[in-house]
Amino acid sequence: MSGRPVPRPGGRSARVQEAVRTALRELEAEVGRSALTVPLVAARAGVTPSTVYRRWGDLQTLLSDAAVERLRPDAPPEDHGSLAADLRAWAEQFLEETAAPAGRSYLRDALLGDPEGGNAGRCSEYAAEQIRTLLDRAAGRGEAAPDAETVLDRVVAPLVYRVLFRPDGLDAVYAHRLVRDALED
Amino acid sequence: MSGRPVPRPGGRSARVQEAVRTALRELEAEVGRSALTVPLVAARAGVTPSTVYRRWGDLQTLLSDAAVERLRPDAPPEDHGSLAADLRAWAEQFLEETAAPAGRSYLRDALLGDPEGGNAGRCSEYAAEQIRTLLDRAAGRGEAAPDAETVLDRVVAPLVYRVLFRPDGLDAVYAHRLVRDALED
Numbered sequence: 001m002s003g004r005p006v007p008r009p010g011g012r013s014a015r016v017q018e019a020v021r022t023a024l025r026e027l028e029a030e031v032g033r034s035a036l037t038v039p040l041v042a043a044r045a046g047v048t049p050s051t052v053y054r055r056w057g058d059l060q061t062l063l064s065d066a067a068v069e070r071l072r073p074d075a076p077p078e079d080h081g082s083l084a085a086d087l088r089a090w091a092e093q094f095l096e097e098t099a100a101p102a103g104r105s106y107l108r109d110a111l112l113g114d115p116e117g118g119n120a121g122r123c124s125e126y127a128a129e130q131i132r133t134l135l136d137r138a139a140g141r142g143e144a145a146p147d148a149e150t151v152l153d154r155v156v157a158p159l160v161y162r163v164l165f166r167p168d169g170l171d172a173v174y175a176h177r178l179v180r181d182a183l184e185d
Numbered sequence: 186m187s188g189r190p191v192p193r194p195g196g197r198s199a200r201v202q203e204a205v206r207t208a209l210r211e212l213e214a215e216v217g218r219s220a221l222t223v224p225l226v227a228a229r230a231g232v233t234p235s236t237v238y239r240r241w242g243d244l245q246t247l248l249s250d251a252a253v254e255r256l257r258p259d260a261p262p263e264d265h266g267s268l269a270a271d272l273r274a275w276a277e278q279f280l281e282e283t284a285a286p287a288g289r290s291y292l293r294d295a296l297l298g299d300p301e302g303g304n305a306g307r308c309s310e311y312a313a314e315q316i317r318t319l320l321d322r323a324a325g326r327g328e329a330a331p332d333a334e335t336v337l338d339r340v341v342a343p344l345v346y347r348v349l350f351r352p353d354g355l356d357a358v359y360a361h362r363l364v365r366d367a368l369e370d
Contacts, residue, residue, distance in 0.1 A: 108296050111349060117289075124350040153363070157346035158338040164296060165309040165345070166337070178338070 019045040020052060021066050033105075038062070060112055067109035068119045071097075077130050083138035083145055084183055090130060091155050091175040098163045099170055107164060127156050146182060154182035204230040205237060206251050218290075223247070245297055252294035253304045256282075262315050268323035268330055269368055275315060276340050276360040283348045284355055292349060312341050331367060339367035 023044035027036055038059050042049040056062040077090045097103045110119045131151045138145040146154070155178045162170050208229035212221055223244050227234040241247040262275045282288045295304045316336045323330040331339070340363045347355050 104302075111293050112297055117350075117352060120350045124346075152346075152351070153343040154339075158342040160346050160350070161309075161337075161342035165302075165305045167302060 016045070016047055016051060016055070020047065020055075020062070021069060024062065024066050036063075063109045064112055064119045067106035068122050070106050071103075071110065071123050072126055073130055076133050079137060082141070083134060083143050084179065086134045086137065087131075087151070087155065087179045087183070088176050090134060091159065091179050092172045094127065094156070095159050095163070095170065095172070095175045098160065099167065104163055104167075107160065124152070124156075128152060131156070151182055155179055201230070201232055201236060201240070205232065205240075205247070206254060209247065209251050221248075248294045249297055249304045252291035253307050256288075256291050256295065256308050257311055258315055261318050264322060267326070268319060268328045269364065271319045271322065272316075272336070272340065272364045272368070273361050275319060276344065276364050277357045279312065279341070280344050280348070280355065280357070280360045283345065284352065289348055289352075292345065309337070309341075313337060316341070336367055340364055 020041060023041045024036070027041060027044055031040075036059060038052050039049045041059075041062070042052045045052075052062065056065060077086060080086050080089055098107055107123070110123050128148055131148050135145050135148055135151070155175075158178055159170075159175060162174075205226060208226050209221070212226060212229055216225075221244060223237050224234045226244075226247070227237045230237075237247065241250060262271060265271050265274055283292055292308070295308050313333055316333050320330050320333055320336070340360075343363055344355075344360060347359075
């Protein structure tokens with residue numbers, strides 16, 4: 001329905017994206033964030049700089065796009081037998097990933113190259129999808145459960161807010177307390 | 186106690202900071218964010234570019250610093266006679282300011298030029314101070330009240346998370362609901 005051509009999975013466009021993202025990741029580790037440039041990333045990826053500019057616009061947008069890819073969960077959340085246990089484990093892992101220096105910088109990158117909020121929205125949607133999976137599982141077990149938006153407000157929002165703005169004293173105990181409070185109401 | 190010289194209020198350093206921040210604000214309105222450069226801002230402020238680089242390092246840090254200044258509340262929160270009314274009014278105004286395009290971009294700027302989180306921490310501290318004022322007032326009236334960290338988790342965090350990552354459907358009704366839920370527990 002969209003006017004934009006949809007690239008075939010595995011087609012040239014997908015291969016270029018993968019090559020550029022890999023080049024970015026490698027170079028970031030080798031030369032550090034502040035030395036990254038579009039020509040450097042393009043050369044490593046074996047494409048022309050104009051290919052990168054055409055697809056991403058600038059380095060900041062490329063970093064933002066790559067950050068969202070890295071924040072995408074690669075598997076559904078684990079099943080621990082109850083909603084409380086599932087949410088506790090999920091929140092603990094989410095905190096571990098986002099509070100690490102790399103995770104915090106991915107969250108900032110996702111916000112950064114993205115004035116319209118599309119990339120930030122995708123990050124939030126990844127968390128929402130994981131939570132919906134846990135809530136569907138709870139419904140299947142006949143457990144009472146809050147809705148996904150409430151879990152976002154009561155568990156995800158405080159974790160992300162504190163990772164970004166107020167990181168002192170963030171630990172698994174805190175994450176577990178958020179989950180307990182969210183389920184008690 | 187610190188080894189760093191503390192600039193006298195109203196001294197040269199304070200005047201330079203004020204001139205640079207004013208220049209930044211004016212130029213942002215006139216030429217737009219993407220056309221800003223350190224030499225342009227310095228010229229308007231009547232200082233040398235090296236003065237700006239020495240004080241702020243780069244444009245992103247300057248933007249981050251200016252954003253924090255703009256997010257600083259200029260008055261204590263209003264007294265509406267009860268904690269519920271005070272927090273409702275405060276949350277509504279906080280949402281109005283941060284959800285506006287300028288407010289959202291200040292939040293992002295505060296995060297952006299600030300890898301160590303000092304500026305982001307100051308933003309959070311501004312909100313925490315306002316909330317502590319409301320809670321002290323409530324204590325003075327003999328009202329039961331949650332602690333400031335709980336209000337940060339239950340009211341501020343969801344507002345900031347949604348402004349940055351999930352802005353659909355954010356309105357005063359939502360802010361009021363967060364306040365009601367925070368006070369009910």
